[in-house]
Amino acid sequence: MRLADLQRQFTAYVLRRPNRMLDLVAEGGAPADLRLGVYAHAYGARLAEVLANDYPQLRSLLGEAEFERLALAYLAQHPSDCFNARWFGRHLAGFLASAQGWCERPELAELAALIWAVGEAFDAADVVPATPADAGSLPQAAWLNLRLEFLPSLRLVATRWDVAPLVRAAAEAMARPRRLPEPVLVAVWRPHWEVEFRVLDPDEAVLLRAAGEGAEFGDLCQLLLSSAGETAAIARAVGLIRLWLEQGLIARLEHAAPLSTG
Amino acid sequence: MTSLTAAPLGFGLGLRSDHYAAILERRPRLDWFEILSENYMVGGGPPLANLLCIRADYPMVMHGVSLSIGASDPLDENYLNELKKLSDIIEPKWISDHLCWTGYGGVNLHDLMPLPATEEAVRHVAERVRRVQDRLGRRLLLENVSSYVAYAQAEMPEWQFLGAVAEQADCLILLDINNIYVSAFNHDFNALDYLDGVPAARIQQFHLAGHRNYQSHIIDTHDQLIIDPVFELYGEAVRRFGPISTMIERDDNIPPLQELLDELDRVRGVAASAVRNRAA
Ligand SMILES: [Fe+2]
Numbered sequence: 001m002r003l004a005d006l007q008r009q010f011t012a013y014v015l016r017r018p019n020r021m022l023d024l025v026a027e028g029g030a031p032a033d034l035r036l037g038v039y040a041h042a043y044g045a046r047l048a049e050v051l052a053n054d055y056p057q058l059r060s061l062l063g064e065a066e067f068e069r070l071a072l073a074y075l076a077q078h079p080s081d082c083f084n085a086r087w088f089g090r091h092l093a094g095f096l097a098s099a100q101g102w103c104e105r106p107e108l109a110e111l112a113a114l115i116w117a118v119g120e121a122f123d124a125a126d127v128v129p130a131t132p133a134d135a136g137s138l139p140q141a142a143w144l145n146l147r148l149e150f151l152p153s154l155r156l157v158a159t160r161w162d163v164a165p166l167v168r169a170a171a172e173a174m175a176r177p178r179r180l181p182e183p184v185l186v187a188v189w190r191p192h193w194e195v196e197f198r199v200l201d202p203d204e205a206v207l208l209r210a211a212g213e214g215a216e217f218g219d220l221c222q223l224l225l226s227s228a229g230e231t232a233a234i235a236r237a238v239g240l241i242r243l244w245l246e247q248g249l250i251a252r253l254e255h256a257a258p259l260s261t262g
Numbered sequence: 263m264t265s266l267t268a269a270p271l272g273f274g275l276g277l278r279s280d281h282y283a284a285i286l287e288r289r290p291r292l293d294w295f296e297i298l299s300e301n302y303m304v305g306g307g308p309p310l311a312n313l314l315c316i317r318a319d320y321p322m323v324m325h326g327v328s329l330s331i332g333a334s335d336p337l338d339e340n341y342l343n344e345l346k347k348l349s350d351i352i353e354p355k356w357i358s359d360h361l362c363w364t365g366y367g368g369v370n371l372h373d374l375m376p377l378p379a380t381e382e383a384v385r386h387v388a389e390r391v392r393r394v395q396d397r398l399g400r401r402l403l404l405e406n407v408s409s410y411v412a413y414a415q416a417e418m419p420e421w422q423f424l425g426a427v428a429e430q431a432d433c434l435i436l437l438d439i440n441n442i443y444v445s446a447f448n449h450d451f452n453a454l455d456y457l458d459g460v461p462a463a464r465i466q467q468f469h470l471a472g473h474r475n476y477q478s479h480i481i482d483t484h485d486q487l488i489i490d491p492v493f494e495l496y497g498e499a500v501r502r503f504g505p506i507s508t509m510i511e512r513d514d515n516i517p518p519l520q521e522l523l524d525e526l527d528r529v530r531g532v533a534a535s536a537v538r539n540r541a542a
Binding site for chain 1: 300303304305306307308310311328330332333334338340341363364365366367368369370371372373375377378380382383386410411412413414415416448449450478479481
């Protein structure tokens with residue numbers, strides 16, 4: 001038998017699909033199904049452990065048995081396709097949002113998406129954030145065309161359930177989150193070595209999303225004009241940029257104007 | 263006469279995140295660390311930052327589990343890129359992975375699956391090792407794995423298979439002493455035959471680890487102390503091959519750093535007396 005055929009048969013055995021593996025194992029010692037079973041068991045157990053490590057809060061919320069049922073269902077639909085088990089769980093939020101038996105509890109998919117974003121922020125490229133002093137040294141003329149480049153770790157997660165507090169809740173304090181009166185946007189980022197996240201104010205959410213897509217300062221002020229006068233809109237936009245600088249969300253301030261040398 | 267292998271590094275440990283703080287605080291006396299390459303194939307973050315701090319003070323080698331050198335799927339270019347990128351940052355003394363396959367048809371089993379000891383597999387693996395070595399610009403070390411099944415189609419014993427791959431590929435060997443013990447138990451061969459059958463000139467590193475014995479078979483769990491018979495086998499290996507770079511792999515049930523340093527002292531003692539025996 002060719003190498004590729006053997007590997008196809010063995011993989012089918014591990015995935016518990018039809019195979020002829022029992023005929024291919026040498027005799028002697030422990031029975032063939034017990035020996036092969038070591039590999040089949042290890043595959044499921046290892047990836048279930050990866051999911052449990054990646055989503056501990058979800059496990060606390062669901063309980064051990066229910067989480068195990070989730071891991072099995074997920075694994076059946078998403079056999080691992082990446083070399084690094086670090087990324088195995090990346091489809092979990094999508095699975096929870098669409099699979100029967102799980103999509104009826106939409107808060108689960110939202111919690112999974114937020115936990116995954118925190119994990120991604122943890123592993124993202126390191127960039128030292130800009131500071132309020134960087135804005136202070138901008139020439140007046142630079143503001144109109146100012147663009148914000150955010151940290152590579154920044155993620156925005158939309159939620160309709162109050163899942164953000166669960167990410168840091170103690171295991172005993174896990175409870176089904178309440179439905180929010182209005183959907184919110186949660187920002188996740190890592191300014192230094194600790195991942196931060198917080199729920200954004202409604203107007204802040206609109207501005208952060210637009211700024212992330214490349215809007216200039218002038219556009220950001222425009223977005224605020226429907227609910228505020230011009231002076232208030234500018235003050236709010238400046239205030240938010242200052243806040244993002246203070247909290248370390250911004251990597252760089254980009255503008256076309258020459259730097260003042262004063 | 264020039265040697266194929268690098269000068270021995272002495273006695274090391276696998277670098278694990280549980281120990282970052284203790285290592286950075288105490289700078290313990292040990293000769294080198296082995297890192298798991300895949301753990302650092304990320305954009306950035308605390309683990310990579312800790313790694314670079316520790317690297318400043320200790321020699322390192324990179325050990326991978328995902329190369330899948332024996333697979334019939336094509337080599338994963340993305341993985342090779344990540345491996346090269348990391349090795350450019352870490353500048354490891356050497357890079358190793360396993361004589362195994364880890365998936366088929368795009369599915370990854372995240373396990374070290376045994377290869378059939380056939381001439382076909384020797385040719386297949388050797389050709390791929392050569393390509394990886396060209397890519398990395400250095401010789402690769404291949405490690406013998408613990409296995410729980412053997413194949414009816416095997417044409418030679420495992421040690422002969424490992425030796426043939428190493429010779430045909432012109433690569434080096436990472437000999438895992440515990441894996442020899444585990445596979446000898448599971449497949450009922452004599453572990454000393456293994457030591458006598460591998461090409462001594464290509465052995466550049468030893469692994470030691472603990473396992474779990476289920477009576478009918480042993481599973482290579484890396485969550486226990488090294489047992490006495492594995493220490494004895496290690497002594498036999500040092501007597502044959504000399505003071506090869508040795509480290510302890512501990513991946514689960516991880517104790518405080520000091521316990522591993524104590525275990526490493528025991529390894530040093532066994533090696534020292536085996537080296538004395540060798541000279542005698
Ligand atoms: Fe090993």
